[in-house]
Amino acid sequence: MTLELGGKGANLIFADADGRAVERGVRHVMENTGQSCNAPTRMLVERPLYDAAVETARRIAEDTRVGPAHDAGDHIGPVVNARQWEHVQGLIQKGIEEGARLVAGGPGRPEHLNRGYFVRPTVFADVKPGMSIERIEIFGPVLSIMPFDSEDEAVAIANDTDYGLTNYVQTADEARRHRLARRLKAGMVEMNGQSRGKGAPFGGTKASGRAREGGIWGIEEFLEVKSISGW
Structure with missing residues (x-):
């Protein structure tokens, strides 16, 4: 059996990243109401850029509209069912209880909705490694932001997870991008918002499963290998 499973993607944003890097990362988490296995739900930001990144994430989350599918315009919808809504709500509450700083969103439905499995676009800052929201795949519009001071620290945090589907790197330093592509333990690494090439396989490592979709892989x-001796 081969499976393509979930993820807890780390998005490493260095101080020399392009001006859209933070916004791009936040929107990627919020799209599809966070129900994307490759969402970059852990945003690791180099210390000099950290405060500005948190403010940008707050603004983007608060500007993200939530509503039913028949509403006009750009917005996100509900999560898939009641069980998933309760799972997301429980982890948002856990983030508050464990001491992460709630920057946007929070528990409950958006104020203009009194029913349905709608989730408030939520951002936590000052998240520490080991917190529940940093370890568990939430599968909802919830972003965890944490600072780092060195490349080694960022890699250690990114790799300290049961998952290994997609990690992301945002930096203008080409040599650093190449180093990180090798050091990050994931089936896919995407850099500076650039999509993987046509025919590139989709899949992960560790608890994200080892299956591959796309291309030759x-x-x-779907193939089975037969080994024959003495033909």
Whole structure:
């Protein structure tokens, strides 16, 4: 059996990243109401950029509209069912109880909605490694932000997870991008908002599963190898 499972993607944003890096990362988490296995739900920001990144994330989250599918315009909808809504709500509450700083959103439905499985776009700052919201896949519009001071620290935090689907790197330093691509333990690494090439396989490592979709590797998942001696 081969499976493509969940993730807890780390988005490493260095101080020399392009001006849209933070906004791009926040929107990626919020789209599809956070129900994307490759969402960069852990945003690791180099210390000089940290305060500005938190403010940008707050603004983007608060500007993200929530509503039913028949509403006009750009917005996100509900999570899939009651069980998932309760799971997301429980982890948002856990983040507050464990001491993360709630920057936007929070428990409950958006104020203009009194029913349905709608979640407030939520951002936590000052998240520490080991907190529940940093360890568990939430699968909702919830972003955890934490600072780092060195490349080694960022890699250690990013790799300290049961998952290994997609990690992200935002930096203008080409040599650093190449180092990080090798050091990050994930089936996919995306850099500076650039999509992977056509035919590139989609899949992860560790608890994210080892299956691959797409390209030659995706076809090979459906093949069985026969070994014969003395032909």
